[in-house]
Amino acid sequence: MSEHDESPSIREYPGEGFVVTWEAVRCRHATECVRGLPTVFDRDRRPWISTDDATVDEVVAVIDRCPSYALGYRTEDGRVRTAPR
Numbered sequence: 001m002s003e004h005d006e007s008p009s010i011r012e013y014p015g016e017g018f019v020v021t022w023e024a025v026r027c028r029h030a031t032e033c034v035r036g037l038p039t040v041f042d043r044d045r046r047p048w049i050s051t052d053d054a055t056v057d058e059v060v061a062v063i064d065r066c067p068s069y070a071l072g073y074r075t076e077d078g079r080v081r082t083a084p085r
């Protein structure tokens with residue numbers, strides 16, 4: 001758990017130039033993420049998020065389509081997506 005976590009229920013998945021965050025209780029299984037980037041988001045794999053094979057822009061574009069805000073990110077160039085509180 002990193003010092004950046006605001007809630008212990010938000011998991012972090014570090015990538016090259018960005019961090020993906022995921023809050024399981026918000027996930028509504030709309031599968032936008034899995035359809036959008038199946039190499040990154042794979043519900044049959046553990047951990048189910050692997051940031052190795054995608055660019056920052058690819059990940060940001062797909063996470064922006066997550067309807068529940070379960071997925072978020074922080075990028076080194078200053079982009080942030082967090083759930084509304």
Ligand code: SF4
Binds near residue numbers: 028031065066
């Ligand atoms: S797009 Fe968001 S709500 Fe849908 S499965 Fe992925 S994380 Fe869950």
